[in-house]
Amino acid sequence: MSAPILPARNAPILQVRELLMRFGGLTAVNRVSFDAMAGDITAVIGPNGAGKTTVFNLITGFYKPSGGEIVLNGPGGPKPLHATVGHRIAQAGVARTFQNIRLFPGMTVLENLLVAQHNTLQAATFFGIGAAFGLGRYRQAEREAVALARRWLEATRLLDRADDPAGALPYGAQRRLEIARAMCTNPVLLCLDEPAAGLNPRESEELAELIQLIRAQGCSILLIEHDMGVVMRISDRVVVLDHGVKIADGTPAEVRADERVIAAYLGEGDEDDVPAAPVEGAA
Amino acid sequence: MSGASRQPNGSHAGGVPHDDDGVPGPGEMGGIPRGPEAPAPRPPVIHALRDAGLAALVAAGLFVPLVGLRTDVGPAGGGLILRTRWADVAILVALVFTGRLAMNLWSAFRPAKRPRTALRAAQLTRIGTFVAPLFLGFAVLMPLLPWTTRYGLDLGVLVLTYVMLGWGLNIVVGLAGLLDLGYVAFYAVGAYTYALLSTTYGLSFWICLPLAGIFAAFAGVLLGFPVLRLRGDYLAIVTLAFGEIIRVVLLNWVSLTGGPNGISGIPRPSFFGLSFSAGGEPGSFADFFGLEPSPTHRAVFLYYLILVLALLTNWVTIRLRRQPLGRAWEALREDEIACRALGINVTNTKLTAFAIGAMFGGFAGAFFATRQAFVSPESFTFIESAIILAIVVLGGLGSQLGVAIAALVLIGGFEAFRDFEEYRMLVFGAAMVVIMVWRPRGLVSTRRPSVALGERKAISGDLVGEGHG
Numbered sequence: 245m246s247a248p249i250l251p252a253r254n255a256p257i258l259q260v261r262e263l264l265m266r267f268g269g270l271t272a273v274n275r276v277s278f279d280a281m282a283g284d285i286t287a288v289i290g291p292n293g294a295g296k297t298t299v300f301n302l303i304t305g306f307y308k309p310s311g312g313e314i315v316l317n318g319p320g321g322p323k324p325l326h327a328t329v330g331h332r333i334a335q336a337g338v339a340r341t342f343q344n345i346r347l348f349p350g351m352t353v354l355e356n357l358l359v360a361q362h363n364t365l366q367a368a369t370f371f372g373i374g375a376a377f378g379l380g381r382y383r384q385a386e387r388e389a390v391a392l393a394r395r396w397l398e399a400t401r402l403l404d405r406a407d408d409p410a411g412a413l414p415y416g417a418q419r420r421l422e423i424a425r426a427m428c429t430n431p432v433l434l435c436l437d438e439p440a441a442g443l444n445p446r447e448s449e450e451l452a453e454l455i456q457l458i459r460a461q462g463c464s465i466l467l468i469e470h471d472m473g474v475v476m477r478i479s480d481r482v483v484v485l486d487h488g489v490k491i492a493d494g495t496p497a498e499v500r501a502d503e504r505v506i507a508a509y510l511g512e513g514d515e516d517d518v519p520a521a522p523v524e525g526a527a
Numbered sequence: 528m529s530g531a532s533r534q535p536n537g538s539h540a541g542g543v544p545h546d547d548d549g550v551p552g553p554g555e556m557g558g559i560p561r562g563p564e565a566p567a568p569r570p571p572v573i574h575a576l577r578d579a580g581l582a583a584l585v586a587a588g589l590f591v592p593l594v595g596l597r598t599d600v601g602p603a604g605g606g607l608i609l610r611t612r613w614a615d616v617a618i619l620v621a622l623v624f625t626g627r628l629a630m631n632l633w634s635a636f637r638p639a640k641r642p643r644t645a646l647r648a649a650q651l652t653r654i655g656t657f658v659a660p661l662f663l664g665f666a667v668l669m670p671l672l673p674w675t676t677r678y679g680l681d682l683g684v685l686v687l688t689y690v691m692l693g694w695g696l697n698i699v700v701g702l703a704g705l706l707d708l709g710y711v712a713f714y715a716v717g718a719y720t721y722a723l724l725s726t727t728y729g730l731s732f733w734i735c736l737p738l739a740g741i742f743a744a745f746a747g748v749l750l751g752f753p754v755l756r757l758r759g760d761y762l763a764i765v766t767l768a769f770g771e772i773i774r775v776v777l778l779n780w781v782s783l784t785g786g787p788n789g790i791s792g793i794p795r796p797s798f799f800g801l802s803f804s805a806g807g808e809p810g811s812f813a814d815f816f817g818l819e820p821s822p823t824h825r826a827v828f829l830y831y832l833i834l835v836l837a838l839l840t841n842w843v844t845i846r847l848r849r850q851p852l853g854r855a856w857e858a859l860r861e862d863e864i865a866c867r868a869l870g871i872n873v874t875n876t877k878l879t880a881f882a883i884g885a886m887f888g889g890f891a892g893a894f895f896a897t898r899q900a901f902v903s904p905e906s907f908t909f910i911e912s913a914i915i916l917a918i919v920v921l922g923g924l925g926s927q928l929g930v931a932i933a934a935l936v937l938i939g940g941f942e943a944f945r946d947f948e949e950y951r952m953l954v955f956g957a958a959m960v961v962i963m964v965w966r967p968r969g970l971v972s973t974r975r976p977s978v979a980l981g982e983r984k985a986i987s988g989d990l991v992g993e994g995h996g
Contacts, residue, residue, distance in 0.1 A: 304868060334870030342868070348861035350991030351854075352976040352984075358851075359858040360869045365851035382850075386978075394980070406980045411990035429869055 257282040257317050257433055257464045258303070264311035265298055265488075272298045274488040275312070280433070280481075282317075285455065285465045287475045289499075290485035291508065296468045297343060299485070300437050303466070304340045305330035318432050335363055339431035341422045343438045343468075349411025353402055353421055356410050357393035358386075360428035365389055396424040399457060416447045423454065433464045440471040452478050476500065484508070575631035579624050586623035590616045655971075659928050666834055670827045680826045684833055684898065686938045688891055691837035693918040693930040695887030698844055700916065701925035702853060703880035704860025704994015706763045709750070709770025710915050713743040713885035715777060715907035717892025722790040722902045723783070732796040736893050743889020744882040746773075751881035755874055770912055777904040789903025796897050798828055829898055836894060840887045841927055847883070849977045856880050857925070857977075860994040914938075921962055923969025924993060932970055 256279035265273040273295045280286040288296050301307045303314055305328060314325040318337045325333050334340075348356050358365070368385030397403040400420040405413060410421060419439060426434055436455070440448045452474050459465055469475045475482065475496070482499040484492040486508040492499050499505055595616040601608045669675055669683055696710045717739040724730045724738060754765045777784045784790065795803060801812040803825035812828075813820035847853040855876045858866050867873055896902050914937065922933030940958065944951045966972065972988030 306864075306867075330867045331870050331872050334868055340868050342865070346862050346865040346868075348858050348865065348992075350861055350974055350986055351857060352979065352986070354978055354980055355854060355857075355976055358978060359854050359866070359871070362851050362855050362858075362869065362871050366855075369850060369852075390978070390980070403980075407976065407982065407984055409986045409990045425869070 255282055255317065256280060258466065259315045259317070260299075260303070260312070261315070262312040263299065263302060263309055263314065265295075265302055265307060266310045272488050273302065273309075273485075276485065276488070276490045277312075278483045278490060278493055280464060280466050282464050283459065283462065284480040285459055285467060285478050287467045287469060287479035287482045288485060289469065289472075289475055289482060293487070294485040295488040296485055297437060298488075300340065300435055300466075300468060302326070303333075304338055304435060305333040316433065334429060334431075337430070337432035338435065339426035339429045339433070340435040341419075341426050341437055341439060343441065345415075345418050345422055347410040347418055347422060347425070350409060352407050353397070353410055353413070354390070354393055354406045356421060356425050357396065357428045358389055360425045361389045361392065363429075393424075393428060396427050399427075400424040400454065416443055419443065419447075419451070420454065423458075427458060427463070431463060433466060434458060435466045435468075437468050438470060439467070440469055440474050448474055571635035572632070575628055575635060578631050579628035582627040583620050583624035587616070587620045590619050594619060655928070658932075662928075662931060670830050677823060677826060680823070680830055682939070682942055684826070684830050685942075686935055687830070687833040687837050688895065689915065689918060689938045690931050690934040691833065691840050691891045691894075692888060692915045693922065693934050694837065694840040694844060694927060695884050695891065696915050696919050697884075697922075697925065697927070697930050698847075698856070698887070699880050699884035700919050700994075701923075701930075702844075702848065702860065703856040703877065703884075704924075704992065705877060705880060706759065706766070706994070707881075707884070708763045708767040708909075708912055708916065709773075710766075710884070710888055711907045711909070711911040712750070712770040712773035713746055713888030714892040714895065714911065715773050715904075716743045716746045716885075717889030718896040718902045718906070719777060719784060719790070719892075720889065721893035721896040722793050725794050726790060726792060729794075732794070732893070732897050736890060739893035740886040740889045743892065744886040746889075747881040747883075747885025748878055750885075751878045755877055767909070767912075770907075770909060774904050774907050777907070784904075787904065789901060789905075791901045793896050793900045793902065795825065795900060796828070796832065803828060829894075833891075833894055833898075836890055840890075843883075843887075844927060852876070852879060854977055861992040917959065921959065921969055923966075923971040923988070925974060925991070926969065926971035929969050929971030 258280040260279070261277050263273055263276045265271070276295075276299065278286075288299060290296050298307065302309050303325060305325065309326050312326065316323045316325050316333075316336060316338060320336065323336050325336070325338070328336065348359060351359070365382075365385055369382045394403065394406075397406055400423065402413075402417060402421055402424065405417065410418065413421060419442075423434075423436070423439065439455070440451055443451060448471055455465060455467070455478055467475070467479065477496075479496055482492070482494065482496050483490060484499055484502070484505050486504075491508060492502040492505045494502070595612055597610045597612060598607045599610050666683075666687070670680055692710070692714065695713075696707065699705050699707045699710070720739040720742045721732070721735040724735045725732070730738075750766065750769045754762050757765055778787055780786070797803070798812050801815050803812050803822075808814065811820070812818075812824055818824070844853075848857070855866065855871050858869075858871070859873065859876055859880075863873060866876070895906070899906075918933045918937055919930055921937065922929030922931070940955060941951070944954050947954055962970070968988035972991075973985040974988065974991045975985055976983050
């Protein structure tokens with residue numbers, strides 16, 4: 245895939261400023277600010293109900309923020325995501341996965357990945373008119389789309405299941421497919437919402453490798469995760485939320501040592517004993 | 528319709544490393560059976576008798592007041608008298624009892640259900656690949672067969688009209704998953720477009736046909752805008768209302784549409800400028816080709832016209848399904864939120880589905896107007912929408928072949944049961960219930976993938992979404 249032109253490393257790809265979200269009387273996200281650096285893996289952690297998924301939904305345009313700013317420094321210059329409609333955010337280069345997997349279960353694995361490349365393909369079809377007559381340009385575009393899909397299928401080890409319906413895959417494979425599908429949109433920022441939920445330790449391990457592979461290809465990653473093993477090992481930076489407020493922000497080592505984090509989230513005991521919470525995210 | 532032959536294999540090719548790969552866990556080593564055994568069953572005959580007895584009791588409770596007691600006008604012409612019909616009740620209860628008993632016994636003693644093996648599925652798909660060309664061949668040759676009567680030809684035109692409408696609605700309901708109960712509105716828009724343009728401005732059928740499609744597509748977008756945010760039941764209700772609005776407007780806008788009197792004297796289509804007049808005067812079809820003038824010529828022409836229009840609908844749908852747009856429709860049916868996260872403009876995608884589906888409804892409407900030479904709001908009632916939707920649901924959402932077969936069964940069945948007179952709807956309704964019990968996802972429930980790396984394997988209908996509006 246053609247590597248998108250990215251801001252230099254150590255420049256923020258995503259800037260969240262004073263983000264505020266109210267649902268009626270409930271303040272789910274209360275003036276949260278953080279940066280996600282280009283080429284970094286930024287983890288957002290926090291206890292249940294801390295507002296992590298709300299932050300994700302705000303970044304990806306599923307909610308409109310009650311206040312604050314979200315700016316994406318993508319290849320096309322700074323883009324205010326808080327004032328952009330949902331599908332345009334994805335077109336600007338923000339891809340996401342969902343806490344409860346959202347595939348197209350009745351379509352094959354390959355079709356799932358081609359739907360992800362809808363906008364590229366649709367542009368090549370002359371908005372459907374040219375393609376109805378099978379013009380050459382569309383065939384070329386489709387070949388390229390299938391090639392890109394094939395690359396991500398190889399990376400996620402799903403190539404031999406390409407022609408099976410997505411709904412028939414085992415759980416772990418569905419998680420990988422959702423990541424592959426997000427990557428087929430050629431994003432600059434990939435938002436993963438609890439990708440390790442429901443995976444066994446070996447699958448979590450493979451997932452961590454996959455995430456690092458994606459990062460190596462130039463895509464920045466924003467990650468919500470409960471599996472502390474994964475978070476502490478692969479993240480460059482960890483943002484901790486509790487009750488909608490940011491309580492810590494730093495490297496994994498700094499966060500680990502932060503007393504407020506230990507009190508709010510990791511518990512009073514030895515942090516190495518913190519169990520992975522795989523099942524809870526699958527609900 | 529199916530193309531190259533395919534051989535789905537029921538089992539998935541292995542190879543994905545996954546921890547559920549059959550390595551026994553520690554608890555499974557000691558001969559502990561995996562999964563609970565079924566509890567010891569009660570003797571099946573006794574159970575069946577008990578269950579049938581219960582059903583008979585319920586039936587008796589229902590039928591005693593409903594059938595057993597009847598009020599009639601007394602012989603003196605004055606008051607009502609109560610008449611009892613216990614014999615009828617007994618017969619009905621006995622019927623329920625024996626029916627339920629037979630069902631129970633059958634399910635208890637039938638041979639173990641044969642699993643749908645790969646072989647059987649392969650056989651089914653092989654049959655499937657032959658069915659479509661067979662139907663097509665028959666449809667093309669039908670008017671030329673010597674035993675085809677005028678009645679058969681007219682019935683063929685009727686069936687093909689519904690095939691076309693079914694295929695058109697299939698785009699909206701089957702592919703995009705948007706439940707549309709007002710499809711007949713677009714049919715009406717197409718019919719009135721042709722009727723008005725041809726009687727007012729004298730435009731020919733061939734100019735009006737695309738215009739009818741465009742107007743109907745415009746109506747589709749018009750409907751689409753307000754309902755974009757609605758889903759499921761709410762969408763269905765608004766589309767239903769839209770269908771009624773169009774009909775009521777046609778009924779009440781007397782100065783334009785003639786109100787309940789409709790529009791008559793709509794010109795018939797011509798064959799490249801040659802008319803189908805019965806007299807056979809110069810410039811007519813019969814005169815030009817030196818044939819005996821016959822009203823059959825027009826019927827045959829109309830038959831082929833609707834066949835071509837229907838096949839056009841089918842061709843466009845099949846092409847679009849393999850395009851990004853068609854794939855986006857199906858993705859929308861599967862999961863709208865995921866579509867949005869992938870950068871698909873959900874609004875536009877829904878609107879195109881409405882517009883393209885409506886366009887084919889408009890074409891069919893123009894054909895309807897030219898065939899009947901008369902249109903009135905009576906032809907565009909809700910029951911038409913219901914029939915078209917029933918065709919799509921019965922055929923299997925998204926399946927082109929299924930919809931065609933369902934149209935044949937439904938419309939053909941309507942005619943075949945004509946002898947039953949007032950029981951026609953009863954027989955018809957029962958037949959539909961039976962089909963839906965037997966095949967809850969429609970006649971053809973599997974979905975064919977639009978693209979594949981290797982072989983195309985049919986996807987079971989259980990996995991395919993039905994859409995939520």
